[in-house]
Amino acid sequence: SQTIHQWPATLVQPVGSPLSLECTVEGTSNPNLYWYRQAAGRGLQLLFYSVGIGQISSEVPQNLSASRPQDRQFILSSKKLLLSDSGFYLCAWSVGPGLGYTFGSGTRLTVV
Amino acid sequence: AQSVSQHNHHVILSEAASLELGCNYSYGGTVNLFWYVQYPGQHLQLLLKYFSGDPLVKGIKGFEAEFIKSKFSFNLRKPSVQWSDTAEYFCAVNAFQTGANNLFFGTGTRLTVIP
Numbered sequence: 001s002q003t004i005h006q007w008p009a010t011l012v013q014p015v016g017s018p019l020s021l022e023c024t025v026e027g028t029s030n031p032n033l034y035w036y037r038q039a040a041g042r043g044l045q046l047l048f049y050s051v052g053i054g055q056i057s058s059e060v061p062q063n064l065s066a067s068r069p070q071d072r073q074f075i076l077s078s079k080k081l082l083l084s085d086s087g088f089y090l091c092a093w094s095v096g097p098g099l100g101y102t103f104g105s106g107t108r109l110t111v112v
Numbered sequence: 113a114q115s116v117s118q119h120n121h122h123v124i125l126s127e128a129a130s131l132e133l134g135c136n137y138s139y140g141g142t143v144n145l146f147w148y149v150q151y152p153g154q155h156l157q158l159l160l161k162y163f164s165g166d167p168l169v170k171g172i173k174g175f176e177a178e179f180i181k182s183k184f185s186f187n188l189r190k191p192s193v194q195w196s197d198t199a200e201y202f203c204a205v206n207a208f209q210t211g212a213n214n215l216f217f218g219t220g221t222r223l224t225v226i227p
Contacts, residue, residue, distance in 0.1 A: 090156065
C-alpha cells in the first residue's frame with residue numbers, strides 16, 4: 001500500500017536560519033507531489049507541485065524553494081526563514097488527474 | 113485563476129442538528145470536486161468526491177454533497193450531526209490542467225458540535 005512520510009513533525013527555527021523539510025512516498029511510482037501551507041485563518045495554499053524528477057512548478061512567489069532529487073522524494077527549503085514562514089506545511093501526492101490527494105502528517109514550523 | 117470560496121468560517125451546531133456548508137468555485141471548465149475533513153490532531157482525509165454522473169454524491173460518515181453546475185456550487189450536507197463531526201472541513205476543486213492535477217482549496221470551515 002502507498003504511504004507518505006513527512007518530517008519533522010514540529011520545528012522551531014530562528015529568523016534567518018535555513019530550512020529543509022522532507023517528504024517521501026512509498027508504494028507508488030512517478031507520483032505527482034505537492035507542498036501546501038496551512039496558515040492560521042487562511043486555509044490551504046498550494047506552494048509547489050512536481051510531476052517528475054527535477055520538475056518543479058511554483059504557485060506562489062515566496063521565500064521558499066522545492067526540489068525533487070528522486071522520484072518519490074520532495075524537499076521544501078529556504079535559505080533564510082522569515083517570521084511569515086511560520087505555518088503548517090503539508091506534503092501530498094496523487095497518481096493522476098482527479099483522483100484527489102493523500103496527505104502527509106504535516107510539519108508545524110514556528111519561526112521565532 | 114481558479115478560486116474556491118467557503119463563506120462559513122465557523123459553524124456551531126447542537127447534536128442532531130442538520131448541517132450545510134457552502135462551497136463555490138470559479139472555473140468554467142471541467143472540474144472534479146472534493147470535500148476533505150481534518151479532525152483535531154489528525155491528517156486531512158478525503159470525505160467525498162465528485163467526478164461525473166449523479167450530482168448528489170455520498171461520502172463517509174453520512175455526509176453528502178450536491179454539485180450544482182449552474183451555481184458553481186458543491187455544498188456539503190449531513191442531516192444529523194454528531195459531536196464526533198467536530199472538525200475543519202475543506203472544499204477543493206481540481207480544474208484540469210496540463211501535467212499536474214492541482215487541487216485548489218477553500219479557506220475551510222470549522223464545525224463545532226455541542227453535545
